[in-house]
Amino acid sequence: MADPHTAVLREVLVRYLDAWTPSVLRSHRRATYVEAGRDDSAALRVFGEFADRLAGHELDVVLLSAGTTPAETPPGLSVRAVDDPADLTVTGPVLAHVDATEGGVLDEPAAWRLVDSLPPGKGREVLLALPPATEEDVRAHRVWLRDAGLAYAVTVELADDDGNSRLLLFATGSDKHLTTFKNELWAADEFAGIRYRDPRDAEHALVDISLTPQLLPLRRVLLDELARRGSCTVADLQRHTLHETIYRPADTIGVLTAAASAGAISREPAKGRLTPKTVVRSVT
The missing domain is CATH 1.10.10.10 (Winged helix-like DNA-binding domain superfamily/Winged helix DNA-binding domain)
Incomplete structure (x- = not known):
């Protein structure tokens, strides 16, 4: 069974994909999803739920460092594996999910190189799972993202009762999509002892995951x-x-x-x- 940090990260990803997928299919004939997480099955299940909407579109799913691709995919869903992030090519709006925590597909420097390599445009978005970071680190992350053209971001620590944490970072060029992501962030189910913390909060307050959080x-x-x-x-x-x-x-x-x-x-x-x-x- 996945540890609670991973469970929360997966649910937030799935919730956002439920909103992102119909959005890009309405507006564009082609879009790309890049998966560099520990498990691609969650994202593929979401895309399968939109099989009826894929007709007339092309959703390109790129699995980084994956050994195999699924034997069956819905019509309109193209799945391919890429071993080297330097070989990554994308078309249309792109959402990249990268787990750069210990044991993840990419290490943190490689994750940032991937972010930097994505083509510019308002439709580019990234969801990163990173090791714990200081306030100074978070400030540097946000500067990097702004310089890369991703003007809007949220950084939130997922912390457990034993003091273990991961940093979740979402960045986009769209105010609307940032609002959507935050709505899904707070709608996630609370998993055994995991709470949110703003790494820039001077009081380092822990907040329960809830639709009506402590303010x-x-x-x-x-x-x-x-x-x-x-x-x-x-x-x-x-x-x-x-x-x-x-x-x-x-x-x-x-x-x-x-x-x-x-x-x-x-x-x-x-x-x-x-x-x-x-x-x-x-x-x-």
């Missing part, structure tokens, strides 16, 4: 950001939540509503439900 780490981030700005719209802080935290834009509303009720911030208009256009101000 104290987000509250600290948003109140600090609001104090820095003085005032801004709720939409501004929703964008900050999306781009700079492990949380979803929708979580911003709950934090700001509670903060306004507690007198920690002021708002205009003073009453009614918060909307993206509501202006909030720091009171410190």
